[in-house]
Amino acid sequence: MTKLTADWPDDADGDVFRRLAEAGFDFDKSWVLDFNVDFTNWPPPEAALELLRSMFGNLAAHPPERGCLGYVLFQVVSPVSYEGVTSIQRRTSSAMQPFGGVCESWGVMH
Template identity: 45%
Template sequence: MAASFSQVKTITAQSFFLSALTINRMLASTVFKQTKGNGSASNKALKTTPFGRSDAFTRGGFAIMPHATAPLSLMLCAKEAKLNFPDDVDGDVLRRLEESGFDFLKPTTIDFNVDFDYWPPHPDAVSKLKQFAGAIEIYEPDGEYSGYILFNIHQILSYKLVIDTQENVTSLVAEYGGVCESWGVLS
């Protein structure tokens, strides 16, 4: 008997990709057998891709199906698998979001805060943040709290996205006493 996704305890990025790729190919095969070639893919020529051979049913390793999108297989795989986050503060937040039922497959707005050693922040730091993020909001100190700059991005939330964004922004504003080490989403 083959293992079901509910029996998998830990999923690595590679096993997740391979599972999604396998499901995509199975779904594509089923759909195209039922449509007898009348689906949206009509090019039967074999092509070489970075993922190996590709035929009319696949492009770059993801299936082209007449009535089902490629992310369908990712959703099927991810719904059954428990995500595995590193054991740090950001991983803890992501685990709590997962436990509360947060949908990690849909793009969401992620707020990032940038704190500064000195207020107000240097104009060059503000300019760099505007170039990086587009729109920013500046929150002045209000007695209890020191000031900060907030920006947001709208993407699929992942540990890598959070860490990379914090590191990139911190390196942009570090020379001005800035650090990006807090973020949040509305769940």
């Protein structure tokens, strides 16, 4: 099991990793990771959804409600690493930028 490490940057994702480590999270095991792509305009263009499907498979759309932006959720099964999570976020945000989308949030149920 991965122990608390100073290698995680002092940012929101690093904070999540520190909380997971403090809770005894098993970083060596594969987990279902949820990633959200927030869109400034709803619904997202079909081309954006097609691109996300080609990258990650199944999607779940969550329209805006109670003042929150709409988002699309996708899942990745893998071990949980800082570089893996942030790489997916960067790659997805770059692909979704032309469509008004950004991937800045993720989670794992444990």
